[in-house]
Amino acid sequence: MQTETGIxxxxxxxxxxxxxxxxxxxxxxxxGVGGVGSFVAEALIRSGVGFLTIVDRDIIEPSxxxxxxxxxxxxxxxxxxxxxxxxxxAINPLAIVHPMHKCYTLENSQExxxxxxxxxxxxxxxxxxxIDLAIKCQENNVxxxxxxxxxxxxDAGLFEITDIYNTSICPLAxxxxxxxxxxxxxxxxxxxxxxxxxxxxxxxxxxxxxPSVAGLLIAGEVVRDLLKxxxxxxETEALNEHKEI
Numbered sequence: 001m002q003t004e005t006g007i008x009x010x011x012x013x014x015x016x017x018x019x020x021x022x023x024x025x026x027x028x029x030x031x032g033v034g035g036v037g038s039f040v041a042e043a044l045i046r047s048g049v050g051f052l053t054i055v056d057r058d059i060i061e062p063s064x065x066x067x068x069x070x071x072x073x074x075x076x077x078x079x080x081x082x083x084x085x086x087x088x089x090a091i092n093p094l095a096i097v098h099p100m101h102k103c104y105t106l107e108n109s110q111e112x113x114x115x116x117x118x119x120x121x122x123x124x125x126x127x128x129x130x131i132d133l134a135i136k137c138q139e140n141n142v143x144x145x146x147x148x149x150x151x152x153x154x155d156a157g158l159f160e161i162t163d164i165y166n167t168s169i170c171p172l173a174x175x176x177x178x179x180x181x182x183x184x185x186x187x188x189x190x191x192x193x194x195x196x197x198x199x200x201x202x203x204x205x206x207x208x209x210x211p212s213v214a215g216l217l218i219a220g221e222v223v224r225d226l227l228k229x230x231x232x233x234x235e236t237e238a239l240n241e242h243k244e245i
Contacts, residue, residue, distance in 0.1 A: 007092055008048050015227060022230040023223065024050035027116060031055045031104050031133060032123035033080045035067035035206060036147050039215025040121055040222075042069055045088045047223050051096045052088070055112070056080045057103040067211050104129045115140040118229070119222050122146040123215070127172070131179050134188050143225060145218055148173045148192035151204025156213035158195040161221050164188040169196060191218050 012020050026049050030041055033056040041054055058080050064071040070084045081099035088097045104112065104124065109132060114120060120142050122133045130146055137144040145161070149172040164180060167173035170192045180188060191214055199205055 011048055019227050019230075020048050022227055023048040026118045026226050027051040027053075028119045028121065028222065028226075029053040029055065029112065029114070029117045030121045030123065031129070032125070032147075033068075033070075033084050034058075034064070034123065034125075035211030036150055036215040036218070037121070037123035038069040038071075038080075038084060039212045040123060040219045041084055041088060042091070043216050043219030044222065045091050045095055045097070047219065048092075049095070049223070049226075051098070053098040053100060053112075053117070054081050054084055055100045055102065055104060057101060067206050067208050069212070104133065106132050109136055114142050117142055119226060120144040121218060121222060123218070127175055127179070130176065131183065134180060134185055135183060138185060143189075143229070145189045145191065145221055145225075146176070147214060147218060148176070148190050149197075149204070150193065150211045150214045151206050152197040152199050152201060153193050153195050153210050154198055154207065155193075155195045156210045158193050159191055159214055159217055160194060161189065161191050161217065164190045167192045169194055171197070189221075191221070 008020055028044060028049055028051065030037055030052065033041060033054050041052060044052055060071050060075045060078050060080055060083060062076055070087050075083050079101050081101050085097045085099040088095065106128065114136055120133065120137050122130050122144060124130060134144060134146060148167065148170045164173060164176055167177065167190065173190065173192050
């Protein structure tokens with residue numbers, strides 16, 4: 001079995017030993033382990049994030065096989081978060097993966113202890129949960145990125161990461177803008193697509209290469225943000241020490 005150092009030898013070439021230590025010491029919580037979230041989770045673990053909580057209440061169904069990374073004929077009927085957890089630990093056994101087989105709701109939001117995390121990721125479908133996560137993360141000063149709609153899309157090259165109030169076209173983003181504005185949320189980092197929906201079907205149509213790309217883009221943004229936040233913190237600490245001297 002490889003050591004953690006061996007696993008991340010090539011990652012260290014890009015971000016350095018200190019960057020790798022930042023990721024290994026980071027605590028991230030991911031809501032939703034579907035077509036987008038499953039790729040987020042795997043990319044974070046493969047990038048060196050040391051503590052990841054994954055939250056989802058669903059089991060794996062045949063309809064998941066076209067887009068969810070842990071879904072195959074042998075995992076149908078199994079709990080998503082437990083199956084995904086085993087997969088992640090098979091990649092990095094030294095990581096801490098905390099599966100929570102439940103759904104985030106307004107009523108149980110306190111069970112997730114958001115303030116304990118360095119970053120939160122919203123990859124769920126329920127609008128009420130997405131809105132409340134944005135509000136709770138703002139209240140707890142926890143960075144969050146929220147995924148808008150990836151269903152009924154075919155062009156993975158049209159994803160953008162921006163503020164919710166800069167979005168257009170996406171029907172889910174339109175609802176989120178209205179609801180967040182009404183609740184006084186001034187900003188929310190999101191991933192969304194500028195592609196017009198191919199259909200208006202609900203449940204939406206999906207294809208393998210669209211939600212997966214969305215998940216990888218989100219994971220990349222989170223990793224870069226974690227490194228940036230750590231760098232800014234070090235600069236602030238150094239500045240404060242200099243002032244004391």
